[in-house]
Amino acid sequence: xxxxxxxxxxxxxxxxxxxxxxxxxxxxxxxxxxxxxxxxxxxxxxxxxxxxxxxxxxxxxxxxxxxxxxxxxxxxxxxxxxxxxxxxxxxxxxxxxxxxxxxx
Numbered sequence: 001x002x003x004x005x006x007x008x009x010x011x012x013x014x015x016x017x018x019x020x021x022x023x024x025x026x027x028x029x030x031x032x033x034x035x036x037x038x039x040x041x042x043x044x045x046x047x048x049x050x051x052x053x054x055x056x057x058x059x060x061x062x063x064x065x066x067x068x069x070x071x072x073x074x075x076x077x078x079x080x081x082x083x084x085x086x087x088x089x090x091x092x093x094x095x096x097x098x099x100x101x102x103x104x
Contacts, residue, residue: 002022002023004042009023009025038057044057045057046060048060061103062100062103065096066100069096073093
């Protein structure tokens with residue numbers, strides 16, 4: 001798998017030992033590589049070591065987008081919003097949720 005990913009994504013291979021190789025990319029580059037993986041034609045599974053779970057590629061992207069929306073909502077200071085800003089924020093959330101629903 002590492003050899004295939006290395007070839008597909010132009011990543012360097014690293015040797016763990018004589019028989020095991022690895023490749024990877026920093027999480028900060030996830031958007032870039034996820035676009036490449038999306039169109040690769042391979043079934044991709046993402047392992048979240050923090051949650052001890054594995055996700056299909058699309059489920060991982062969906063969950064990540066939902067987490068981003070939840071973070072946006074939790075950081076919102078509703079006491080400082082005008083009615084217009086509140087409406088704009090709700091409109092933005094509605095658009096994002098509709099996009100997520102279409103991607104399912």
